[in-house]
Structures are given as C-alpha cells and as structure tokens.
Amino acid sequence: MSEHTYMRKELRIAALLVIVALGMMGVASSQEAKHEPDADIQKAILAADNERYDAMQKKDMAALDRLHGDGLVFINTKGRMLNKAEYLEEIRSGALKFLSVETDDYTFCIYGDTAIMSGRAKSVVEYHGVVNKKPRRFTSVFIKMHGQWVLVAHQATLIADESN
Amino acid sequence: MSAERILRIGLIALACSGIAKGQSDVPSQAVQQEVLKAEASRDEAMQKADMAVLNRIYADNVVIVNTRGVHLTKAQRLADFQSGDLKFLSFDQGDYSFHIYGDTVVLNGRANSVVQFHGKVNRVPRKFTLTYVKLNGEWRLVAQSETLIDQPQ
Numbered sequence: 001m002s003e004h005t006y007m008r009k010e011l012r013i014a015a016l017l018v019i020v021a022l023g024m025m026g027v028a029s030s031q032e033a034k035h036e037p038d039a040d041i042q043k044a045i046l047a048a049d050n051e052r053y054d055a056m057q058k059k060d061m062a063a064l065d066r067l068h069g070d071g072l073v074f075i076n077t078k079g080r081m082l083n084k085a086e087y088l089e090e091i092r093s094g095a096l097k098f099l100s101v102e103t104d105d106y107t108f109c110i111y112g113d114t115a116i117m118s119g120r121a122k123s124v125v126e127y128h129g130v131v132n133k134k135p136r137r138f139t140s141v142f143i144k145m146h147g148q149w150v151l152v153a154h155q156a157t158l159i160a161d162e163s164n
Numbered sequence: 165m166s167a168e169r170i171l172r173i174g175l176i177a178l179a180c181s182g183i184a185k186g187q188s189d190v191p192s193q194a195v196q197q198e199v200l201k202a203e204a205s206r207d208e209a210m211q212k213a214d215m216a217v218l219n220r221i222y223a224d225n226v227v228i229v230n231t232r233g234v235h236l237t238k239a240q241r242l243a244d245f246q247s248g249d250l251k252f253l254s255f256d257q258g259d260y261s262f263h264i265y266g267d268t269v270v271l272n273g274r275a276n277s278v279v280q281f282h283g284k285v286n287r288v289p290r291k292f293t294l295t296y297v298k299l300n301g302e303w304r305l306v307a308q309s310e311t312l313i314d315q316p317q
C-alpha cells in the first residue's frame with residue numbers, strides 16, 4: 001500500500017469517526033429534548049407494569065426481581081418508604097396481596113430512557129390483613145436498563161373524598 | 165490537514181458525545197449537590213411565589229400528585245402559588261435519599277413544612293418523591309408525588 005493510499009484510508013476512517021460522534025451527540029441531545037409521549041414506549045411500559053402485577057399475584061419472585069431496579073424506592077399510601085428487599089418481602093410473605101388489579105387514567109412523560117407514568121388505581125389490596133378498596137393516585141418512574149424497562153420509584157396517595 | 169490531526173478531531177468528538185450523554189462522567193456527590201441546589205432555589209421560590217424561578221425549575225410536562233391524590237399540571241401548580249391558594253407557612257424537609265440514573269435523579273425525603281392550601285392549614289408530615297431530569301444542561305423537576313405519613317392513633 002502506498003503512503004498516499006494509506007493516508008486516504010486514514011482520512012476516510014477519521015471522517016467516519018467524526019460523523020458517528022456527531023450522530024451520537026445528536027441522539028443524546030434529542031433525548032434531552034424529548035417530551036412527547038411515544039406510543040411504543042408507552043406500550044412497553046404498560047407491558048412491564050402488567051407483567052409486574054401478574055408476578056405479584058403469582059408471587060413470581062424471579063420476575064419481580066427482574067422488573068424492579070435494585071435501587072427501588074416504594075412509598076405506599078401510608079407514607080411508608082420501602083426498599084426493594086422490603087417490598088419484595090411483603091409480597092413473598094403475603095403481607096401485601098392484590099385481590100384485584102384495576103388501573104386507568106394514565107399520563108406518560110418520556111425523557112430518553114426515563115419514563116414517568118402516573119395514573120389511578122382502584123385495585124383491591126390486602127395489606128397486613130386490612131383490605132383497602134380506596135382509589136389511589138400513583139406515580140411510577142421507569143428506567144430502561146440493559147434493554148428492559150424497570151421500576152425504580154413508585155409512590156401511591158389515597159384520593160381524598162372531596163366532601164371532606 | 166494531516167490524517168493524524170483528523171483522527172485526533174474524531175477521537176475528541178467521540179469523547180464529547182460521551183459527555184453529552186452524561187451517563188457517568190459527573191461524580192454522584194456533585195450531582196446530588198446540583199439537585200439540592202435546584203431544590204433550594206425551588207424552596208425559596210415557593211415561599212416568595214417567584215414565578216420566573218418556578219417556571220424554570222418545573223418541567224413543562226411535570227406530573228404532580230398532591231397529598232389529596234389530585235393530579236396537577238404545571239399551569240395548575242403555578243396558578244396555586246400565584247393566587248396564594250398554596251402558601252408555605254414554614255419550610256422544613258430532609259431525610260433525603262438519592263438514586264442517580266445518568267441524567268435522572270430520584271430524590272426521596274420527608275417534609276414537615278406547614279402548608280396552607282385553599283385556606284386549610286396542613287401540618288401532617290409527608291413523604292415525597294421528586295424526579296429531576298437534566299434537560300439542556302439544567303435540572304428540571306419532571307415528577308412530584310406526596311403522601312401523608314400515617315400517624316399512629
């Protein structure tokens with residue numbers, strides 16, 4: 001290979017690197033600016049959330065472990081904050097049971113690999129022997145990790161009776 | 165321009181793209197300080213009803229769930245501050261925990277602030293989750309959720 005040909009090859013590689021780098025920067029900045037709900041992401045998150053509820057009802061601990069981030073922070077309607085181990089233990093032990101699952105009125109906000117899902121839950125839940133049928137508002141934060149959406153934060157708040 | 169020089173430019177551009185993604189270049193302590201600084205600005209702005217600062221910190225599509233389980237938009241929350249329907253009579257929050265996922269920070273904590281909402285004073289302590297996302301170089305609040313802490317009878 002002549003010196004001239006070698007330099008041309010290097011030039012092509014360098015130009016390609018610049019294009020790839022600029023492309024990656026473009027992707028990063030578009031993620032920063034992305035606010036619009038994306039139908040495919042919403043579907044993927046709803047699928048992950050449905051799988052989560054299904055796993056809770058079946059006490060499928062392997063699936064629950066996979067679907068919750070290690071840094072999970074879960075705040076229940078009593079204002080009690082649980083980490084992943086505490087939350088999964090409540091499900092495994094039967095202290096937390098979903099007698100029925102019903103969620104609706106979703107709002108999604110997507111920021112790259114972060115998704116905020118808010119909604120209303122009318123699920124019937126038994127918690128430490130007490131059945132709760134009161135409707136709740138929840139906010140869930142999902143992060144895409146290694147190609148999968150996992151729940152990293154969840155907070156539920158009882159919907160106040162407007163007559164009070 | 166020499167091939168070597170162009171290669172250098174390519175490598176610098178590659179490095180810059182990593183910084184732009186901001187996945188792990190900033191130490192977590194520095195990120196915590198940045199988010200706490202945004203929180204301090206928000207706290208001060210809430211007490212002074214400084215709408216310009218609140219408008220900058222709350223993301224346009226912020227999802228807010230208050231202690232009554234009501235879902236509020238940014239416009240509704242800012243209107244509450246502007247009208248005086250929501251007033252912080254004292255501000256006290258702490259017991260923070262941080263979880264950092266690249267340009268997303270989940271901040272949990274406890275608030276003991278005394279709040280007046282539509283004429284009713286609320287002194288019940290609350291647990292909160294705040295989610296901040298770095299958008300165009302600034303930490304913006306994209307989700308806020310609050311739940312009253314069940315008091316033992």
